[in-house]
Amino acid sequence: EVQLVQSGAEVKKPGESLRISCKGSGYSFTSYWIIWVRQMPGKGLEWMGRIDPSDSHTKYSPSFQGHVTISADKSISTAYLQWSSLQASDTAIYYCARRRYSNVWYDYWGQGTLVSVSS
């Protein structure tokens, strides 16, 4: 069974750092890109960026470039999204999803990680 399992909810203060994770199982982790999607409270889905776990090549949305870092450790089938300095505006649910590079859809999604940033 294909699964993307994300790390648990986080409560942080502005200026703190954070790394959340997305672990894939039930498939060849290096055969699919992993994307990260932000959903702010009551809002829509925003594509943040993606990583190819086979070579760790990344691509970011201009809206998120420089504010987050996407990485992956293919030895443990896990992708990461990290911040070096959180802001209150980073409060959101973050989803990971997979996409086979030859396809143009996201077929499996993680359950989401709620990140709350407040002083």
Add this chain to the structure above:
Amino acid sequence: QSALTQPPSASGSPGQSVTISCTGTSSDVGGYDSVSWYQQHPGKAPKLMIYDVNKRPSGVPDRFSGSRSGSTASLTVSGLQAEDEADYYCSSYAGSNNPLDFGTGTKITVL
């Protein structure tokens, strides 16, 4: 801001059909047979409902169908059921240098 525009809301009574649109340009929706649709219930992760304009993944009821005319794609839900009440997002390929981004989203309400 998303380049794919959807109406904020749509509604229908149980058993009726509802169709929602996703308007793009000739550079995305109108240029490729690569539109997908996602259903999201409150507090849940999105779920793939339609890919490649009109194909259904295994397990998705055939009440859900997709189509495209020019630069506008559509999702039709026939025989509406209470469980179909959710947010729906479209997505379209727009070339290898562009992300597979999402539409603005439509909330379907079952009256």
